[in-house]
Amino acid sequence: SQQGEEDPQALSIQEGENATMNCSYKTSINNLQWYRQNSGRGLVHLILIRSNEREKHSGRLRVTLDTSKKSSSLLITASRAADTASYFCATDDVTGTASKLTFGTGTRLQVTL
């Protein structure tokens, strides 16, 4: 299956520090998306990066994509307590159904004061 593996599974940092989480996937993709989920709630879309893009920024978020290594990273700079959440990458699969996103295993981020 295409499910991405995220690393680390859990990350605990102090407010103001940067947080980096990584996503690896198995097959070629068209698009990769990152989502945030606060505990037991719905997901919120963060960034979409296409396979021909290498880097995207949105506010304090920076996403990179390396299609040769089949991996992506999400960097959150100057973290805040409100960033505490689970973060998921989601990928499609050019060899499969183009309309379907498969979510990775997720990274649980804890930001402490």
Next chain:
Amino acid sequence: DTEVTQTPKHLVMGMTNKKSLKCEQHMGHRAMYWYKQKAKKPPELMFVYSYEKLSINESVPSRFSPECPNSSLLNLHLHALQPEDSALYLCASSPQAGTSYEQYFGPGTRLTVT
């Protein structure tokens, strides 16, 4: 209005009950999704509707029956569920089906099957 609403927020049902989950969006989106999420796991796709037609069914057991009565509404009818079906059920929508669109998620319905 960029909100997807889901009702109820919580649902407890017995294995012989019939219940329905409801999802609504007024963003004019033409694709709607049902996901199932177990604790500390990622969401798993169940169904995709595109222009009110079922386009993807991820081999979901027939005790889950989706319905899209119009472009704003998505229902999930539940019948004869098992305790292992207890999970957070998430609805989402996007402008069109396809992975080049971001998905907007509702807050979910937490289902407990007793």
